[in-house]
Amino acid sequence: MNTAILPRTLIEMDKVYFSYGHLDVLENVTLTVNQGDFLALIGPNGSGKTTLIKIILGLLFPQQGTVLVFGKKPSQLNSLRSRIGYVPQNNTIDFHFPINVYDFVMTGRYPLIGPGRRPGRKDKEAAHNALEQVNIEPLGSMQIGKISGGQRQKMLIARALVNDPSILILDEPTTAVDVQSSENFYELLMKLRSRGITILMVSHDVGVVAQYADRIACINKQVIIHGRPEEIVSAGNLEKMYGREAAFFHHGVVPHIVVSRDHAHDAFSQGNKQD
Amino acid sequence: MEILQYAFMQRALLAGVITGAICSVIGVYIVLKRLSFMGAGISHSAFGGVTLGYILGVDPIITAVLFCVFSALGISMISRKKIVQEDAAIGIFYSASMGFGVFLIGFLRGYNVDFFGYLFGNILSVTTKDLLYMSIVLGIVIFFIFYYYKEFLCLVLDDESSAVAGMPVVFLNHLLIGLAALTIVVSLRVVGIILVSALIVIPAAAARYVTENFKTLLGLSTLIGVSSCLIGLLLSYFLDTPSGATIVLTATGIFGISWLLGKKS
Numbered sequence: 447m448n449t450a451i452l453p454r455t456l457i458e459m460d461k462v463y464f465s466y467g468h469l470d471v472l473e474n475v476t477l478t479v480n481q482g483d484f485l486a487l488i489g490p491n492g493s494g495k496t497t498l499i500k501i502i503l504g505l506l507f508p509q510q511g512t513v514l515v516f517g518k519k520p521s522q523l524n525s526l527r528s529r530i531g532y533v534p535q536n537n538t539i540d541f542h543f544p545i546n547v548y549d550f551v552m553t554g555r556y557p558l559i560g561p562g563r564r565p566g567r568k569d570k571e572a573a574h575n576a577l578e579q580v581n582i583e584p585l586g587s588m589q590i591g592k593i594s595g596g597q598r599q600k601m602l603i604a605r606a607l608v609n610d611p612s613i614l615i616l617d618e619p620t621t622a623v624d625v626q627s628s629e630n631f632y633e634l635l636m637k638l639r640s641r642g643i644t645i646l647m648v649s650h651d652v653g654v655v656a657q658y659a660d661r662i663a664c665i666n667k668q669v670i671i672h673g674r675p676e677e678i679v680s681a682g683n684l685e686k687m688y689g690r691e692a693a694f695f696h697h698g699v700v701p702h703i704v705v706s707r708d709h710a711h712d713a714f715s716q717g718n719k720q721d
Numbered sequence: 722m723e724i725l726q727y728a729f730m731q732r733a734l735l736a737g738v739i740t741g742a743i744c745s746v747i748g749v750y751i752v753l754k755r756l757s758f759m760g761a762g763i764s765h766s767a768f769g770g771v772t773l774g775y776i777l778g779v780d781p782i783i784t785a786v787l788f789c790v791f792s793a794l795g796i797s798m799i800s801r802k803k804i805v806q807e808d809a810a811i812g813i814f815y816s817a818s819m820g821f822g823v824f825l826i827g828f829l830r831g832y833n834v835d836f837f838g839y840l841f842g843n844i845l846s847v848t849t850k851d852l853l854y855m856s857i858v859l860g861i862v863i864f865f866i867f868y869y870y871k872e873f874l875c876l877v878l879d880d881e882s883s884a885v886a887g888m889p890v891v892f893l894n895h896l897l898i899g900l901a902a903l904t905i906v907v908s909l910r911v912v913g914i915i916l917v918s919a920l921i922v923i924p925a926a927a928a929r930y931v932t933e934n935f936k937t938l939l940g941l942s943t944l945i946g947v948s949s950c951l952i953g954l955l956l957s958y959f960l961d962t963p964s965g966a967t968i969v970l971t972a973t974g975i976f977g978i979s980w981l982l983g984k985k986s
């Protein structure tokens with residue numbers, strides 16, 4: 447994978463404000479994602495996580511503040527768009543759609559192929575490769591609704607991987623996935639990460655994600671805290687964010703925290719601008 | 722067959738094949754993108770255009786196209802800007818255009834205008850010029866469906882992820898709605914304003930029950946659309962029933978059969 451031309455800071459949000467009409471969703475959000483990071487974005491339902499992701503992806507535009515992705519405005523990414531692998535919330539897909547798993551993954555190549563052309567040998571290889579990477583190659587000819595929740599998840603990731611992206615952005619990928627598949631899913635993420643893919647993931651299962659991510663940002667309109675998992679989970683910040691009787695606490699404190707990687711530390715000291 | 726000797730019947734059959742094909746092809750995208758109500762909204766706004774055409778003395782097809790395209794794009798712009806919800810935008814546009822049409826009818830007293838034909842279709846009144854318009858739209862629709870095959874598939878499958886990956890989804894969406902508007906207007910002669918959205922939605926919805934493959938869906942939907950028009954037309958001739966209604970009821974019958982077949986397998 448060629449990451450040479452990308453800046454070290456892949457995503458930079460500075461004092462971003464966003465509202466849908468009169469509904470203020472994001473206030474003064476500052477956040478950075480560096481190359482090699484695994485940043486988990488957590489927060490209660492309706493706290494603006496998806497909105498924040500959509501701003502990064504250039505689907506929504508903030509009223510104030512600056513957003514840079516690969517050093518450029520999201521609307522001016524042009525060919526750099528293919529360096530982003532996006533895994534949307536899975537309720538955005540109609541799984542009854544008449545398409546099979548292989549073709550679904552192939553649609554990830556379509557923007558690069560251009561109108562009036564058919565997928566070529568390279569595209570077919572890329573689609574097979576992507577299916578292989580997530581271990582669902584044998585399912586290629588299945589209709590996308592006829593596979594399990596965990597397999598659908600992998601299929602969405604395969605589509606995001608099909609252009610060999612530098613960063614993977616995932617929105618609540620473990621929703622509607624059983625525990626076993628969810629474990630497989632994190633193993634897959636770690637494998638991708640070890641190959642140098644940067645990961646930004648929205649999640650609501652704080653307990654699990656804290657075991658894998660090297661930085662966590664808690665959001666509820668504002669990014670309340672931004673740091674390494676052990677700091678976030680221990681400091682009682684979650685209480686501040688979720689309120690005192692949040693269901694989260696019934697699971698107890700996070701049992702185990704993976705040692706954060708070296709680069710994560712300096713990433714943290716850079717990105718730790720709390721407002 | 723004896724009925725093929727009549728020129729009006731030849732035109733009618735040809736018109737049936739063309740409208741059956743374009744409506745059911747566009748219908749696949751309309752159904753998958755869940756724009757069925759949009760289709761109904763666009764067709765109803767044709768009424769204002771048709772009456773305005775008579776008042777101004779221009780070909781009502783032209784004014785109907787303008788009204789349909791204008792309201793189609795208006796609906797998608799207003800709902801994109803979140804001024805009102807999409808279903809409300811559709812309701813506003815089409816009732817305003819219908820109202821405008823009915824208002825204008827008052828000024829057309831004494832004219833001999835077949836408004837009933839526009840509302841419910843009269844395939845036996847298809848002229849050579851109508852056939853020409855239909856063929857042009859058929860050509861345009863076929864061209865874009867082939868040329869933007871991959872792009873339209875992305876649009877209806879997952880417009881958001883496609884936009885992220887760099888697909889011009891806003892353009893594609895406008896194009897799709899524009900094609901739907903053209904299709905609807907040239908099909909008015911055959912099935913009418915009230916019934917045209919049925920011919921768009923039913924074949925695709927029926928075909929969905931029996932296939933899980935997108936290309937097969939396109940083919941099968943077209944087959945159902947064309948045969949509904951032909952069978953419906955022949956039935957209406959022999960039973961002496963209104964053509965538009967008979968075509969739509971035939972399509973509904975095929976929908977029922979397809980639903981049963983789909984349930985079995």
Ligand SMILES: Nc1ncnc2c1ncn2[C@@H]1O[C@H](COP(=O)(O)OP(=O)(O)O)[C@@H](O)[C@H]1O
Nearest residue numbers: 466469471489490491492493494495496497498
């Ligand atoms: N398109 C929209 N129009 C208006 N309000 C919206 C829209 N999308 C989301 N919201 C509202 O914005 C808030 C944040 O939503 P979202 O970003 O989806 O939160 P999360 O992903 O954290 O659950 C919620 O209150 C939601 O109801």
Ligand SMILES: [Mg+2]
Nearest residue numbers: 495496535618
């Ligand atoms: Mg969300």
